[in-house]
Amino acid sequence: MVEVTLPPEAEDDRAQMLLVGAFGLAVMMVALALILNTAIYTENIATRGGDIIGGKDAMQYRATVERAAGGAISYANYHNNTTLGNVETTATDSMAAWSNLSATEQGLSGQVTNVTVIDTTMGTRIYQNRVRNFTNRTEYGTSEVNWTLVEHTPALRNFSMTVQNATVGNIGVFSLSEVYRFIVTGDAGTVRQVLIYTEPDGSFVVEVQDGGGSTLDSCTRDVGSEANISVTGATVEGDRCGALAFFDALDTPYKLTFNNTKDGNDDTIEGTYSLVVAETPGDLTTTEDFGPLSGYDVPDIEPAMYSMTVTVVYRTPRLLYRTKVRAAPGEPDE
């Protein structure tokens, strides 16, 4: 008969436990290595801050378009301002050419872009280019000491002036109510008066008062022979002047008046200024206060573009971004 029971010698046999144990350990070590790899890779992927979709590039492009549109407006206002139509055509053609050139370049890295002008707002640039007092048009030796530059404009931007320090009224000589100020009146009757004068010690002051004459804020600076004031940018000589950031307290339409430009026969201020309003020269009601007038230096107006709205399309294989951008360089921050 065949023996089918285990021979007695086999009772204590370990049945290759060593080999099986070694196999088990080997498999466990390989599994551990696999887990370690997975953990390292997951941590690396999770801590990458990268912008996978490319949204950052789309926002970059939007900012680039806004700058380009502002540049196109400024160029057309400066160089091609014979008529309103001329300004508009130059600026819109410029943006169309910009769109074509930029699309060619963006295509190099796989983006499809397009910029189209959808709306323009035309306006007027009011300026005085030669150093002179701040009265209006002088005709036959008469000019107004207090005069209105613009009665009701829906908006105004890029208002800056350069004043001659020596001619600015000194409150050691004049009283505070006699120095030059310009007044911006909002729709609901809110008034902001901006006084410009110098102190007896020579420092240059820009003071903002409300309609009743109480001081809201002021900036004092030491300036050289000329002071550059950016009203919409709220800076004096390049440094921020928080007092000038008052446009958010006023409702449109705005009215702008220059007061106390002379005291008797003396000028209270001399210099140059420039601003762009959103009323076209045809709609402006104060055109008789402006030149040109041959033989006399006077403030002047010219056609200008106030703002331009464009549609930007930015497309990649992963993303489609479409938005409207409005460019109005020098508009006061709201």
Add this chain to the structure above:
Amino acid sequence: MTGDRRDRERRSRCTLDDRGQAHTLEALASAILLLASVVFALEVTAVTPLTASTASQHIEIQQAGVGEGLLDAAVANGTLKPTVLLFDVDQGRPYYSGSDGIYVLGGPPTTFGQALNETFSERGIAFKLTYISVDPKGGLQETVVVQMGTPSDHGVTASRTITIYDDDPLYYPNGTPQDRTAGGTKNFNIVKDAYDGPLYNVVVVQLTIWRM
């Protein structure tokens, strides 16, 4: 009966057979198996490619961030345009550049070039600056301005777009504008006039950075 018990005791203490060599073989095999698995596990972990080293992904992302930040600052400060419009009209190439108009030791001699050198060269990071514009025939013109070698596999690129108009002046290295304008200078060949009207060209300034 007692003979059986003695027999059993004798057998439980030592087994008389010729399986000793098989046991040795088994021990050797298991030792080799264990050793091989340990060596394999150590070699296969992905420590080097993914953890901190000069070739890792994190370094690339960090350098891309630095490059983009530098370009953004240059655009905001207004120092990028004077660098693009830096041109010596008499020589027909940018100031202090080599005879082919390329800088090889660092950035151009402008404020932006100085920022590039301070940020990158002093840290052992090389860079390449290219202007991509459209040429009048409609194709693309790539002008290399700074070439400090060939980028490695781990190079990253950052780019910004600026617009040049016909009446933009050319600049001297110290940032002051010249009397000549971009549209009015015939041999200003880094960027060419691509449009008849007021727009001169749209330039993509591309900065490639890699660790030397």
